[in-house]
Amino acid sequence: MAASTKSLTTLLAQSSLDDHDEILKSANAAIKKSKSDLEAQHAKVVALLKLDRFEDAIKVFEAAPAVQEKARFEYAYALYKSGDAAKAVEVAEGHASTRGMKHVLAQAAYRSENFEHAGKIYRELAKQGGQDEEYDIRINSGAVDAQLEWIGLGELAEKKKPTREDMEAFETAYNAACGSISRGEFAQGEVLLKRAKDLCSALSDMSEAEKQAEILPITVQQVYVYAQMGKFEEAEKLATTIPLTEIKELSTRYVAQINAIAASKEHSNPYQSHRLFHVSPTPPKTDEHFSYQINILRQDGYVMDLLSQKVAGVANSTLKVISASPTPTTSPVVNAAAVLNAAAHARNVSEKAALKEIIPLLEKRPSDVGLLLTITNLYILTNNHAAATHLLETFFNRLEQSGNSSDLDVRHAPGLVATLVTLYAHQGRPSHSKTELAKAATYWRHKSKAPSKALMVAAGTALLESQNQDSLQAAGDIFGSLFEQDNTDRAAIAGLVAGYSLIDPSKLSPDLESSLPEASRLVADIDAAALEAAGVPSLAAQAETSATKKRPAADKLVPEKAKKIRKSRMPKDFVEGKKMDAERWLPMKDRTYYRPKGKKGKKKMEASTQGGPVVEEKGEAKQAGGGTVKAKKKGKGKGGKW
Structure with a gap:
C-alpha cells in the first residue's frame, strides 16, 4: 500500500491539468491493489470530476462511504453537477466552513429552488470579500433576485431596481432585465436586453461562436417581452432569426420553440401547433426547468x-x-x-x-x-x-369554523384576502375592507413568518385611516413587527411613526423620526407656480369661486337646442316649421280652448266644471273627493218593486 501511495503521489506531483486520464489510470491501478486506499479513491473522484464524468464519480462515493467524509466538498459538487441539488445541499449544509463549500452550497440551493437561502449565502460571501470573486457574486446575486421575483417573493430580493453597475457587463444587464420582466416592467426589460446584447457583442476576449451562444438566450427572452407588450409582428420576426438547433441548453431551446409557436401567425392552426408543441425536446435532469x-x-x-x-x-x-x-x-x-x-x-x-x-x-x-x-x-x-362576495364570504366562514391550521392559512392567504377586499371596495364598503385586512394581519403577526409583506403594509395603512384607538394600536403593532424584521424598511418606519405619533408618541425615538426623509426634500422638485398656472387653484381662488357661484340671469341663459322628435311620435298632419299644439296629448274636452256646441254640450260642460252643481245619476253617488262608488241595488222580492 505504501508503494502504491508513493507512486500515486509522485504522479500527482508531476501531473498537469491536462492529463487527468493518466491520473485516473494510476488511481485505478492503486485501488486494484488495495480497495481501502482512500488517497487513490480521492484522486480518482477528482480526476472524474475534472473529466466531467459526474455520474461515475457518484458511483465511487456510493461504493465507499469513507470517501464521502474525506472528500465532502467533491461529493457535494458531484451531486450538484449530476442534477441532485437537494442532496448536495444536505451534504454541504453542515460543513460550509470553507469558501469553496459555501459556493457549492449557494449553487445547490439555487438549483433546488431555495433562492432565499442562496441569496443569504451570497451576501455572506460578498461581506467576507475575495479575490476575483466580486464580479461572479454580483452576477449570481442578480440571478437570485430575479428568481425571487418570479416566484412571488420579490420583497426578499436584495435589489429592486437596476443600478449603474448592472450596465457594465452583459451578464449583470441580462439578470437585471430578467428582474424587470418578472415584475411586469417590460419596457425597461426591453431596454436592458438590448444593452446586454450590445455589451456581449463588443467583447474582445470572446470568439464569435461564444458570443452567439450567449446572445441566443437573450434573443429568446426578447421574443417573450415583445409578445407580452403586444408587439406581435416584432416577436414573430425576431423568432424567425433564432437558429433553434444552435441553442445548447435544451431547456432554453424548448422555451424558444414554444415562444415561436405563440408568436407565429403561420401556426394559427391549433392542430399544427399542438403537434409542434409536443415534438419540442425534453431537457435532461441536469438542465430541468424550475x-x-x-x-x-x-x-x-x-x-x-x-x-x-x-x-x-x-x-x-x-x-x-x-x-x-x-x-x-x-x-x-x-x-x-x-x-x-x-x-x-x-x-x-x-x-x-x-x-x-x-x-x-x-x-x-x-x-x-x-x-x-x-x-x-x-x-x-x-x-x-354581490354573488361573488357572498361566495367568498361563505367559503371564508366555512374555513374559520373548521379550526384546522392549514385551512386557516388558506383563509388568510393574501391573494384571497385581496380579492374580497377589492369586491368590498367596488361595492363601497370600506369598513368591511379594513376589518378583513386587520383580521388577516392579526393572524399572520402571530405566525413565525408572514407570506406577504404587501398584505401587512396594506392592512396597517388601512387601519391608520381610522380614528379608532384600537385600530391605530393594531396599525402600530403591525408596522412594529415589520420594523423588527428590517429596521431599514422605510414603509415600516413611516407606518410606525404615523401610528404611534397618534396613540403614544413616547415610543418614538428621535433616531426613528430622523430616518424619514424631510418633507422639504420630498417636494423639492415640485414647482408650485407651474402647477397653479396649469390649473391647480389656490385657496384664495377656491374661496373666490365659491363666493361668486350664482345662478345666471334668465336673459343671459343660452337657449337650449330644440330636440329632434322621432317620426313615429309625429302626427300624420305634421308640417315642418309649423308650431305644434302643446295640449295635443290631452283629451279634447280638457283643452283650454275647447268650446262645446249645442245645449247638451254646454250643459255637460257646466256639470264637469269644478265647483259646479252635483248631479246624482242613477246607480252612482258622488263622493266628496270627486270619485264615484257604485250604489248597491236592492234585489226584487215577493213584496213587489223597490
Whole structure:
C-alpha cells in the first residue's frame, strides 16, 4: 500500500491539468491493489470530476462511504453537477466552513429552488470579500433576485431596481432585465436586453461562436417581452432569426420553440401547433426547468389540448392533479389545474352558460380554491358582484369554523384576502375592507413568518385611516413587527411613526423620526407656480369661486337646442316649421280652448266644471273627493218593486 501511495503521489506531483486520464489510470491501478486506499479513491473522484464524468464519480462515493467524509466538498459538487441539488445541499449544509463549500452550497440551493437561502449565502460571501470573486457574486446575486421575483417573493430580493453597475457587463444587464420582466416592467426589460446584447457583442476576449451562444438566450427572452407588450409582428420576426438547433441548453431551446409557436401567425392552426408543441425536446435532469416554469409549460400543454378539442382528456388529467393534493390549498399547480378543469367542462360557452356548467362542480369540490376563484371571476364578468362576495364570504366562514391550521392559512392567504377586499371596495364598503385586512394581519403577526409583506403594509395603512384607538394600536403593532424584521424598511418606519405619533408618541425615538426623509426634500422638485398656472387653484381662488357661484340671469341663459322628435311620435298632419299644439296629448274636452256646441254640450260642460252643481245619476253617488262608488241595488222580492 505504501508503494502504491508513493507512486500515486509522485504522479500527482508531476501531473498537469491536462492529463487527468493518466491520473485516473494510476488511481485505478492503486485501488486494484488495495480497495481501502482512500488517497487513490480521492484522486480518482477528482480526476472524474475534472473529466466531467459526474455520474461515475457518484458511483465511487456510493461504493465507499469513507470517501464521502474525506472528500465532502467533491461529493457535494458531484451531486450538484449530476442534477441532485437537494442532496448536495444536505451534504454541504453542515460543513460550509470553507469558501469553496459555501459556493457549492449557494449553487445547490439555487438549483433546488431555495433562492432565499442562496441569496443569504451570497451576501455572506460578498461581506467576507475575495479575490476575483466580486464580479461572479454580483452576477449570481442578480440571478437570485430575479428568481425571487418570479416566484412571488420579490420583497426578499436584495435589489429592486437596476443600478449603474448592472450596465457594465452583459451578464449583470441580462439578470437585471430578467428582474424587470418578472415584475411586469417590460419596457425597461426591453431596454436592458438590448444593452446586454450590445455589451456581449463588443467583447474582445470572446470568439464569435461564444458570443452567439450567449446572445441566443437573450434573443429568446426578447421574443417573450415583445409578445407580452403586444408587439406581435416584432416577436414573430425576431423568432424567425433564432437558429433553434444552435441553442445548447435544451431547456432554453424548448422555451424558444414554444415562444415561436405563440408568436407565429403561420401556426394559427391549433392542430399544427399542438403537434409542434409536443415534438419540442425534453431537457435532461441536469438542465430541468424550475418548478414555476414547468407549471406554466404544463398549462400551455392543456391549452393546446383544449384548442384541439381534447376537452375530455384535459378534464381527466387536471382532475388527477387536483385529487392528488389535499384541499383547500394555495398551490399554483393545483389551482391552475382547477381553472383548466373548469374550462374543459365549460366547453367555450358564454359566461352565464359557463356558470350553469361549473357551479355543480363546486358542490362536489367545495374546497377547491381554483374553482372558487373561477366562479368568482365569472360572477364579476356578468356584473354580479354581490354573488361573488357572498361566495367568498361563505367559503371564508366555512374555513374559520373548521379550526384546522392549514385551512386557516388558506383563509388568510393574501391573494384571497385581496380579492374580497377589492369586491368590498367596488361595492363601497370600506369598513368591511379594513376589518378583513386587520383580521388577516392579526393572524399572520402571530405566525413565525408572514407570506406577504404587501398584505401587512396594506392592512396597517388601512387601519391608520381610522380614528379608532384600537385600530391605530393594531396599525402600530403591525408596522412594529415589520420594523423588527428590517429596521431599514422605510414603509415600516413611516407606518410606525404615523401610528404611534397618534396613540403614544413616547415610543418614538428621535433616531426613528430622523430616518424619514424631510418633507422639504420630498417636494423639492415640485414647482408650485407651474402647477397653479396649469390649473391647480389656490385657496384664495377656491374661496373666490365659491363666493361668486350664482345662478345666471334668465336673459343671459343660452337657449337650449330644440330636440329632434322621432317620426313615429309625429302626427300624420305634421308640417315642418309649423308650431305644434302643446295640449295635443290631452283629451279634447280638457283643452283650454275647447268650446262645446249645442245645449247638451254646454250643459255637460257646466256639470264637469269644478265647483259646479252635483248631479246624482242613477246607480252612482258622488263622493266628496270627486270619485264615484257604485250604489248597491236592492234585489226584487215577493213584496213587489223597490
